[in-house]
Structure formats: C-alpha cells, structure tokens
Amino acid sequence: MNLRERNKEATRVAIGDAALRLAIEQGPSGLALVRVHDIATTAGVSPRTYNNYFSSREEAICSFQADRSRQVGQALRDRPADEPFGQAVIAAVIALYTEPEPDRAGLRMIMMTPELAGEALKAFTMAEDPLAEAIAARTGMDAARDLFPAVTAAAVAGAIRVAGRRWLEAGSGVSFADTLRAALGCVVAAP
Amino acid sequence: MNLRERNKEATRVAIGDAALRLAIEQGPSGLALVRVHDIATTAGVSPRTYNNYFSSREEAICSFQADRSRQVGQALRDRPADEPFGQAVIAAVIALYTEPEPDRAGLRMIMMTPELAGEALKAFTMAEDPLAEAIAARTGMDAARDLFPAVTAAAVAGAIRVAGRRWLEAGSGVSFADTLRAALGCVVAAP
DNA sequence: ACGGAGCTTGCGTGCCACGCATATTCTGCG
DNA sequence: CGCAGAATATGCGTGGCACGCAAGCTCCGT
Numbered sequence: 001m002n003l004r005e006r007n008k009e010a011t012r013v014a015i016g017d018a019a020l021r022l023a024i025e026q027g028p029s030g031l032a033l034v035r036v037h038d039i040a041t042t043a044g045v046s047p048r049t050y051n052n053y054f055s056s057r058e059e060a061i062c063s064f065q066a067d068r069s070r071q072v073g074q075a076l077r078d079r080p081a082d083e084p085f086g087q088a089v090i091a092a093v094i095a096l097y098t099e100p101e102p103d104r105a106g107l108r109m110i111m112m113t114p115e116l117a118g119e120a121l122k123a124f125t126m127a128e129d130p131l132a133e134a135i136a137a138r139t140g141m142d143a144a145r146d147l148f149p150a151v152t153a154a155a156v157a158g159a160i161r162v163a164g165r166r167w168l169e170a171g172s173g174v175s176f177a178d179t180l181r182a183a184l185g186c187v188v189a190a191p
Numbered sequence: 192m193n194l195r196e197r198n199k200e201a202t203r204v205a206i207g208d209a210a211l212r213l214a215i216e217q218g219p220s221g222l223a224l225v226r227v228h229d230i231a232t233t234a235g236v237s238p239r240t241y242n243n244y245f246s247s248r249e250e251a252i253c254s255f256q257a258d259r260s261r262q263v264g265q266a267l268r269d270r271p272a273d274e275p276f277g278q279a280v281i282a283a284v285i286a287l288y289t290e291p292e293p294d295r296a297g298l299r300m301i302m303m304t305p306e307l308a309g310e311a312l313k314a315f316t317m318a319e320d321p322l323a324e325a326i327a328a329r330t331g332m333d334a335a336r337d338l339f340p341a342v343t344a345a346a347v348a349g350a351i352r353v354a355g356r357r358w359l360e361a362g363s364g365v366s367f368a369d370t371l372r373a374a375l376g377c378v379v380a381a382p
Numbered sequence: 383a384c385g386g387a388g389c390t391t392g393c394g395t396g397c398c399a400c401g402c403a404t405a406t407t408c409t410g411c412g
Numbered sequence: 413c414g415c416a417g418a419a420t421a422t423g424c425g426t427g428g429c430a431c432g433c434a435a436g437c438t439c440c441g442t
Contacts, residue, residue, distance in 0.1 A: 004408055004419070011421095036398065046422050051399065121316055122309045128349075147370075150353045151377040158319075158345025166338060179338075186342040187378060195388070195439060202389095227429070237391050242430065 011045060012053050016063035018042035019054075023061050024105050028113040034061075058119035062110045065123035069157075071096055073130025076138065085139065086188035089156060090181055097160065098177045108168050111161075124161045128153045155187040202236060203244050207254035209233035210245075214252045215296050219304040225252075249310035253301050256314035260348075262287055264321025267329065276330065277379035280347060281372055288351065289368045299359050302352075315352045319344045346378040 019039045026033050034057060040050040054060040075092040083091070110120040132153035136143035143149045163183035167176050210230045217224050225248060231241040245251040266283040274282070301311040323344035327334035334340050354374035358367050 002409075007408090008420080047398095048400090048422055048424090049420085052421080055399065057398095118309060118313045121312055125312055147353065147357060147374050148377050150357075151350045151374050154349025154353050155346035155378050158349045159342045162338065162341045162345050166341075183338050183342050186339050187346050193440075198439095199389080238429095239391055239393090239431090240389085243390080246430065248429095 011043070011049070012063070013067075015039060015043040015045065015050055015053055016060055016067075019057060019060035020064060020106055020109065023113075023116075024109050028109065031113060031115055056119070058116055061116060062119040062123045064106065065110060065120060066126050068096065069123055069125075069127035070130060072127040072157075073134040076131065076134040081138075084189075086184075088138070089135075089188050090184045093156065093160060093184060094177050094180055097180060098175075101176055102164075104168065104172075107164055111165055111168060121161070124157055124164075125154075127157045127160070131156060152188070156184065159183040159187050202234070202240070203254070204258075206230065206234040206236065206241055206244055207251055207258075210248060210251035211255060211297055211300065214304075214307075215300050219300065222304060222306055247310070249307055252307060253310040253314045255297065256301060256311060257317050259287065260314055260316075260318035261321060263318040263348075264325040267322065267325040272329075275380075277375075279329065280326075280379050281375045284347065284351060284375060285368050285371050288371060289366075292367055293355075295359065295363075298355055302356055302359060312352070315348055315355075316345075318348045318351070322347060343379070347375065350374040350378050 019034070022034045022038055022042060023031060036047050036050060036057060039057065039060060040047040043050065050060070054063065059066075072093065075096040076088060078095075079088040079092050110116045110123070128150070132143050132149040135141075135152055136146070136149040139149065141149055160180065160183070163176070163179045166183070167174065167179045170179070210225070213225045213229055213233060214222060227238050227241060227248060230248065230251060231238040234241070241251070245254065250257075263284065266287040267279060269286075270279040270283050301307045301314070319341070323334050323340040326332075326343055327337070327340040330340065332340055351371065351374070354367070354370045357374070358365065358370045361370070
C-alpha cells in the first residue's frame with residue numbers, strides 16, 4: 001500500500017471520526033448544528049477536501065459502519081471451508097462485529113436518529129454484495145444466476161441490522177454476540 | 192376520509208408521479224437536470240408546496256415504492272388465518288406486487304440509478320415495521336420482544352428487493368411473480 | 383353560517399455540493 | 413539522486429435547495 005493511499009485512508013477515517021464525534025456531542029436533536037466546516041476543521045482538513053471524500057454529512061458520520069460492512073465477505077471467507085454453512089456465517093459475523101464490542105453511542109446515533117437512519121441503512125446494506133459473493137463461493141453457486149446467495153446475504157444483513165437495534169434497546173445486560181446469534185438463527189440454519 | 196385529506200393525498204401522488212415521470216424522461220444520466228421547480232410545475236403546485244410533502248427530489252421520485260411497501264402488512268393480514276405461514280407471506284407479497292405488474296421503467300429508474308438507490312432502499316425497507324407487526328400477530332409472538340418477526344420481515348423485504356433487481360436484469364421472458372416466489376422461498380418455508 | 387383549523391404560496395436566509403484552476407506532494411524510472 | 417508526470421489539497425465561485433415565517437385562501441364541524 002502506497003504512502004499516498006495510506007494518507008488517503010487516514011484522512012478518510014479522520015473525517016469520519018470527526019463527523020461521528022461531533023454528532024455524538026450534539027446529540028440527535030442538535031444534528032443540524034454539525035456543520036461541514038466544523039467536521040473539516042476537527043479533522044484538520046479544508047471543507048473542500050472533506051467534500052472530496054464524502055458528499056454529505058450523513059455519509060461521513062456513518063462511514064465507520066460502511067467500512068465494517070464491506071469486510072463481511074472476507075470474514076466469511078476466513079472461516080474454515082469444512083464448517084457448516086450456517087455456523088460459518090454466524091461465526092464470521094460475530095467475529096467481525098464483536099471485536100471489539102461496538103461503541104454504543106456511535107451505533108445509537110446512526111441507528112436511532114431519523115436523519116441518519118437512511119444513511120445507516122445504506123451502510124449496513126453495503127455488506128450484501130461482498131457477502132453474496134462469499135456465499136456463492138462457499139456453496140458453489142453462481143452469484144449472478146442463483147437467487148440464494150443474494151437473498152441470503154440480504155437476509156443476513158437485515159438480521160444484523162435488527163440485532164443492532166434490539167441490542168441498543170435492551171439494557172447492557174445482554175451481549176451483542178448473543179443478540180446476533182439469535183437474530184442470525186432466524187435466517188440461516190443454526191446447528 | 193375528508194375532502195381535505197383526499198386532496199392532500201391526491202397532491203402527494205401528483206407530485207410523486209410528476210417526479211418519477213420527469214426522472215424517467217431524463218434518464219439516469221440526466222437526473223441532476225430534474226429540478227424541484229420542474230417537478231412542482233408539472234404537478235401543478237408551487238415549489239414551496241412540493242417541499243411541504245417531500246424533503247428531497249429522491250424521496251418524491253421513490254414515493255410510489257414507499258407507498259406500496261407500507262401496504263405489505265395489510266396484505267399479509269388479508270390472507271386466510273389457516274393458511275400456512277410461508278405460503279401466506281408469499282401469496283401476500285405476490286398479490287401486492289403483481290397487481291398490476293410493476294412498471295419496468297419506474298422500477299429500473301429507482302433501483303438502477305446510483306443517486307436514487309439509497310432512497311429506493313429506504314422505500315423498500317419501509318415494509319419492515321408493518322410487516323413485522325403482521326407476522327407477530329399471525330404467529331402469536333410479541334413484536335417488541337421476539338426477534339423472529341422483525342428479522343423475518345427484514346429478510347422478506349430484502350428478498351423482494353433482490354427479486355426486483357433480478358427481474359429487471361433478466362429479460363421480459365420471466366414474470367415478476369415467479370421471481371418473487373423463488374426469492375421468498377429462500378427465506379420462508381415454501382410448502 | 384360562522385369561527386377556527388388546515389393548506390398553499392411567496393419571500394428571505396443560510397448551507398451545501400461541486401466544477402475549475404492552482405499549488406503542493408508523492409511515485410516510478412532513468 | 414533528480415526529474416517528469418500523476419495524484420491530492422485547497423480557494424473561490426456558482427447554482428440549487430431545504431426550511432422558517434407570515435399572509436391569504438379553503439374547508440370542516442357545530
């Protein structure tokens with residue numbers, strides 16, 4: 001990875017972190033007060049540069065979730081090939097989403113704030129395509145022809161999203177891993 | 192329903208229709224040329240009134256899909272109570288989405304245009320909450336406590352979305368009903 | 383039929399996304 | 413090591429948009 005590409009990625013996460021942090025500070029009600037100028041200044045770049053990376057504040061705030069979603073496909077590929085399908089999916093998702101345990105404030109901000117819900121939905125849905133590819137590879141299907149990989153990927157992504165919401169609504173007594181296991185068990189065969 | 196409420200609903204669909212029609216005319220590449228002023232004028236209202244109904248062009252363009260999604264819960268409740276669960280879900284969705292057969296141009300516009308994909312995703316996802324309520328009612332579960340209704344609703348909504356995409360990619364040789372049946376069969380027990 | 387509630391509209395404000403041009407920094411190769 | 417070319421950061425300017433506010437007009441329920 002080039003120095004250029006590393007800087008670019010660092011800038012991206014810096015802007016995303018700044019955006020999320022400012023959003024959390026203001027809270028859901030004061031989200032409109034988080035201005036592009038503030039995000040850029042906090043991240044140490046110019047407003048114009050911020051706009052080279054994200055085309056809306058919502059996108060920047062939810063970028064950490066989008067980045068994680070993009071890794072789900074690889075997480076499934078990392079599971080041993082002889083593991084049963086449902087078990088592999090559940091283990092992959094739990095490994096990706098519970099190390100470390102998600103930040104409650106950040107997740108609550110993007111999932112429970114109406115103005116951010118749409119972008120959060122997009123962020124979770126970004127997991128579908130790479131996940132469908134990984135599912136097709138594991139089951140020996142064709143991602144372009146068979147419906148199963150894409151539909152299962154969408155179901156899994158939806159289950160993750162529902163699990164996130166329930167985990168936020170519930171108190172801190174229950175672990176995210178358990179919630180994920182229960183939700184995913186509804187859409188893939190749990191052994 | 193009041194005359195006032197009927198007028199309001201008529202205005203809403205007039206704006207939505209105008210927005211979608213103009214978007215289809217310009218095509219995916221010229222979507223930026225569809226101005227708020229044009230939508231409002233085509234619908235016969237002022238730009239300010241347009242903004243009383245929708246807060247973005249994308250929302251207006253995708254409103255027909257959002258309206259349909261909101262009806263999925265009722266469609267499931269309309270199925271006979273003794274029908275097996277999976278069969279009832281499939282029949283409800285097919286009844287709602289294939290009468291009449293969807294407009295290919297409109298569906299292609301909102302699902303295949305990148306700038307509209309996010310709003311289309313929101314529109315499809317709006318089916319989840321009412322559908323989860325209906326599923327909970329039918330299965331005797333508690334929508335607030337049990338994960339199954341919400342997760343299944345998300346899986347069904349995802350399957351509908353994937354089916355829509357596949358139906359657009361495939362030629363006109365296959366009916367949307369068949370595509371829906373195949374996709375939904377991946378997430379609910381097909382008899 | 384009448385008083386009030388609800389809807390439409392024009393105007394003004396502040397923010398924002400993005401094209402363009404320029405300065406600066408990095409990369410690969412001779 | 414140094415240079416030509418490419419990629420990136422930034423300033424500036426433009427056009428558009430969402431929305432608050434305050435009339436003016438229409439409709440509803442009594």
